[in-house]
Amino acid sequence: MRMLSAGEVDGALDDIALIDRLEAMFKAGCETPLRHHHALPEGTLLLMPAWTARHIGIKLVTVFPGNARRSLPSVLGHYMLLDGRTGQTVALLDGTMLTKRRTACASGLAARYLAPESATRLLMIGAGALAPHLIRVHAKVRPIREVAIWGRRPESAEALARELSASLPASLDRPVTVRAVTDRKAAVAEADIISCATLSKEPLVEGDWLRDGQHVDLVGAYTPEMRESDDRAVWRARVYVDTRAGALKEGGDIVQPLRNGTIDEDDVIADLFELARGQQTGRLPGDAASITLFKSVGTALEDLAAAELAVEKA
Structure with a gap:
């Protein structure tokens, strides 16, 4: 063994x-x-x-x-x-x-199908153990050149930004600017990709802050009581999940708007099974208008x- x-x-x-x-x-x-x-x-x-x-x-x-x-x-x-x-x-x-590596790469797989091909600006909400993995993976899948990090504890975001300022460009062979931010609303508006990895029970990404063409990657909030986005964000977006069986029962970002009638199950366009098998499409080439939202809760697969x-x- x-x-x-x-x-x-x-x-x-x-x-x-x-x-x-x-x-x-x-x-x-x-x-x-x-x-x-x-x-x-x-x-x-x-x-x-x-x-x-x-x-x-x-x-x-x-x-x-x-x-x-x-x-x-x-x-x-x-x-x-x-x-x-x-x-x-x-x-x-x-x-x-x-778990850290597969979780980040599941978001990377979703981003292959859903994130705008020209995405250069990434916002990471959350500065915990998963954050550096998510940042690195998104920067490998798309040509990210600017990374903003927001955390509930600004000192944690600043420490992670200092660490990645040295290591991230070296791993990508291209210049990347990494900085900590405190204005979450402004940072959401500026980003092409917003990735969240938190244990929040209150929305951190509001639908009114989003603009056309963005991709939202929700990785934390893995119980029905937690959530990282509000109802309007889910209502505005084209919604995708890692697995229907998991996300529709476990992730509060999907469970709560399903319960209150903001969306129904038919509004979830596809999971990763359907995308990988070509049964549903993600973001089409040249689509600069759609907001895509991916909710991950993890799967033993x-x-x-x-x-x-x-x-x-x-």
């Missing part, structure tokens, strides 16, 4: 290769039962299985909010990859890094695709 640390998982996964692998997996499909939620005395245990004829994978995630008092991460994850023919263990991978690629390349 192989064991891949967070650093080894990170080093093995190339963003574009992972986007390609995710696209292939969404096109082919795999078995993905509903994730298991188990309440524990001090936290939650999540089990996320997926399998094909080739491999079986399961991610185990623990969420212990009290870990902050122990100077430990609140969310920890492990991923086990098994041989689909024999059930033997192939590898044990760091699930936290695997993405974990399996990323784990297979990491083991192959490590």
